Amino acid sequence: MFAFKRIFASVLLAVLCATTVTAVPYPASSKFATHRTREISPDFKIEVYHPESTYETFAEGIDHPLSKRSDVSIEDAAVAFVQSRVGIDADAVHVRSSFEGETAGHVYLKQKLNGIPFANAVANVAVNKDNKVVAFGNSFVKVPSKKAAPATPSIKVEDAVAAAEKHLKGTFESEEFPEPTIEYFAKDDGSAALTYVVQVRNDTAGTWYEAFVDAHSGDLVSVTDFVSKASYLVLPIFKEILTQGFQTLVDPQDTTSSPDGWHSDGTTTTTTTAGNNAIAYKGSQSSTTSQSSSGLVFNYPNNPNQQPTTTANVNAARVNAFYIVNTIHDITYHYGFTESAFNFQNNNFGKGGKGNDRVLVSVQDSSGTDNADFTTPPDGQSGQMRMFLWDLTNPERDGALENDIISHENTHGLTNRLTGGGTGRCLQTTEAGGLGEGWSDAFADWVEKTDATVPDYVLGQYVTDDPAGIRTHPYSTSATVNPLRYSSVKQLNEVHNIGEVWANILHNVYAALVQAHGFSTTARTDATGSEGNVVFFHLFVDALPLQPCNPTFTSARDAWIQADQNRYNGANKCILWNAFASRGLGVNAANHNDDSTVPAGC
Ligand SMILES: *[C@@H]1O[C@H](CO)[C@@H](O)[C@H](O)[C@H]1NC(C)=O
Ligand SMILES: [Ca+2]
Ligand SMILES: [Zn+2]
Numbered sequence: 153m154f155a156f157k158r159i160f161a162s163v164l165l166a167v168l169c170a171t172t173v174t175a176v177p178y179p180a181s182s183k184f185a186t187h188r189t190r191e192i193s194p195d196f197k198i199e200v201y202h203p204e205s206t207y208e209t210f211a212e213g214i215d216h217p218l219s220k221r222s223d224v225s226i227e228d229a230a231v232a233f234v235q236s237r238v239g240i241d242a243d244a245v246h247v248r249s250s251f252e253g254e255t256a257g258h259v260y261l262k263q264k265l266n267g268i269p270f271a272n273a274v275a276n277v278a279v280n281k282d283n284k285v286v287a288f289g290n291s292f293v294k295v296p297s298k299k300a301a302p303a304t305p306s307i308k309v310e311d312a313v314a315a316a317e318k319h320l321k322g323t324f325e326s327e328e329f330p331e332p333t334i335e336y337f338a339k340d341d342g343s344a345a346l347t348y349v350v351q352v353r354n355d356t357a358g359t360w361y362e363a364f365v366d367a368h369s370g371d372l373v374s375v376t377d378f379v380s381k382a383s384y385l386v387l388p389i390f391k392e393i394l395t396q397g398f399q400t401l402v403d404p405q406d407t408t409s410s411p412d413g414w415h416s417d418g419t420t421t422t423t424t425t426a427g428n429n430a431i432a433y434k435g436s437q438s439s440t441t442s443q444s445s446s447g448l449v450f451n452y453p454n455n456p457n458q459q460p461t462t463t464a465n466v467n468a469a470r471v472n473a474f475y476i477v478n479t480i481h482d483i484t485y486h487y488g489f490t491e492s493a494f495n496f497q498n499n500n501f502g503k504g505g506k507g508n509d510r511v512l513v514s515v516q517d518s519s520g521t522d523n524a525d526f527t528t529p530p531d532g533q534s535g536q537m538r539m540f541l542w543d544l545t546n547p548e549r550d551g552a553l554e555n556d557i558i559s560h561e562n563t564h565g566l567t568n569r570l571t572g573g574g575t576g577r578c579l580q581t582t583e584a585g586g587l588g589e590g591w592s593d594a595f596a597d598w599v600e601k602t603d604a605t606v607p608d609y610v611l612g613q614y615v616t617d618d619p620a621g622i623r624t625h626p627y628s629t630s631a632t633v634n635p636l637r638y639s640s641v642k643q644l645n646e647v648h649n650i651g652e653v654w655a656n657i658l659h660n661v662y663a664a665l666v667q668a669h670g671f672s673t674t675a676r677t678d679a680t681g682s683e684g685n686v687v688f689f690h691l692f693v694d695a696l697p698l699q700p701c702n703p704t705f706t707s708a709r710d711a712w713i714q715a716d717q718n719r720y721n722g723a724n725k726c727i728l729w730n731a732f733a734s735r736g737l738g739v740n741a742a743n744h745n746d747d748s749t750v751p752a753g754c
Pocket of ligand 2: 491
């Protein structure tokens with residue numbers, strides 16, 4: 153048995169190795185750790201590669217090969233350690249820099265090949281005061297000599313500089329910048345390119361790159377981007393409430409949806425919470441939040457123990473609201489809420505529809521408390537979101553810091569614009585207004601999902617400081633937890649209450665689609681998948697322009713069925729009908745009387 157296992161293990165290992173070499177050169181799951189797509193301009197992207205790094209820490213520390221010798225420098229100790237640990241010759245390991253900190257010495261090393269250093273194969277070793285190695289990070293690579301480019305360049309340095317300037321639309325400032333150097337660059341196919349390393353800057357565009365230009369072909373192999381990009385300290389859109397934690401998000405803008413980012417309309421560029429899709433302010437539109445440091449850094453920590461009206465908390469609120477409204481712009485754009493479909497943008501970049509109608513987001517609006525609202529005039533006039541403070545607690549709480557409230561409000565803009573052709577006139581009846589409230593809750597429910605589970609969903613628990621939130625029941629697949637069904641509408645005459653019925657039905661439609669087709673973790677940025685949550689939001693958006701002005705539950709349902717026919721050839725017809733019918737909205741439902749019939753064949 154034991155022998156068999158060993159043979160089996162080595163066969164398995166060989167298969168794994170073979171796969172690694174011949175198929176995907178890196179595990180897809182580690183791509184975020186090794187790759188990054190750098191967008192040089194809207195029509196030029198480059199994927200940069202950093203070999204996978206391993207990292208080990210050793211608590212009190214472990215010996216290095218020179219431990220027994222006295223008076224060994226940390227540099228020599230680190231070289232010997234890396235050499236033994238990685239199994240390479242000493243001449244392949246080269247010290248780049250080192251320093252002695254208070255608790256450890258740090259040595260930074262580069263791999264060398266043919267005497268030429270690698271730009272992206274590095275290691276770092278920390279040695280503590282007891283001369284023990286306490287940490288080791290390593291991205292050294294194994295490049296067979298036949299996969300390494302020849303060590304002598306075949307193009308001239310001037311040509312490499314010209315290529316870098318052309319690709320990156322900037323200038324090599326010869327007076328100021330270091331002389332171009334030659335380094336190997338490890339590529340993700342296991343080869344090594346020989347590159348000239350050239351800095352290129354463009355002050356007008358605010359760019360500063362280090363270009364790696366292939367010293368044989370002149371191609372741009374990679375870039376280092378020295379400019380750190382926009383960052384926002386916010387509650388990420390998949391989180392709902394403060395206690396789930398603020399995070400710093402870098403470059404969250406989606407340039408497919410917002411080609412000039414969130415702070416430019418193509419003509420005017422700002423460094424505040426104002427841009428092409430939205431402006432977030434308090435009191436007047438001149439009271440926005442400015443970047444906390446250059447490069448569009450918005451780092452304003454919220455302090456929940458102080459009143460929301462302190463300067464720091466107002467800034468946190470404007471930044472979070474700005475981030476959420478822009479993110480919703482970018483998400484819904486992927487699913488069809490575009491310029492020509494009457495969305496909210498100042499500049500429509502010649503893509504149809506009317507512009508000059510970005511969302512005006514008034515945080516801590518003084519005209520109300522314990523609520524929020526969204527006004528949707530016709531296409532070409534700005535949507536107006538007003539976020540109020542909630543005075544049920546002390547300190548008071550800010551609706552702009554509970555993402556489901558912002559998501560709910562913003563969705564009113566989506567549904568009012570997409571129903572009836574951008575007039576803002578078509579969700580006016582009580583039943584249609586109720587559907588409007590339901591879509592708004594359903595979008596907040598959808599956008600927060602991070603996996604295929606469909607837990608009960610509660611809205612507004614932070615602002616009310618009540619785990620039950622602001623609705624009468626959690627949205628649920630359990631008819632015990634949430635007994636609302638189509639016939640419940642008969643008893644109701646307030647739009648939010650009616651909305652709860654629709655949102656609960658859509659919660660069940662969502663659950664059925666995810667159960668059937670699984671879940672995409674990238675649904676917020678990629679609408680091309682076939683997963684259930686992607687399908688759900690496509691049908692959600694597609695159904696809006698299909699339905700009549702002032703729809704009813706039954707006409708809204710029919711629009712979903714039709715949307716599925718249009719986009720998926722009716723592949724989900726029975727899933728949809730069964731979900732609708734499970735809450736009384738079957739084929740013969742009418743006049744708020746339940747029916748659980750599904751079409752023949754379902
Ligand atoms: C620098 O960027 C500006 C604005 O994007 C552009 O017009 C200009 O051509 C760039 N300069 C160079 C040298 O490419
Ligand atoms: Ca518009
Ligand atoms: Zn509402």
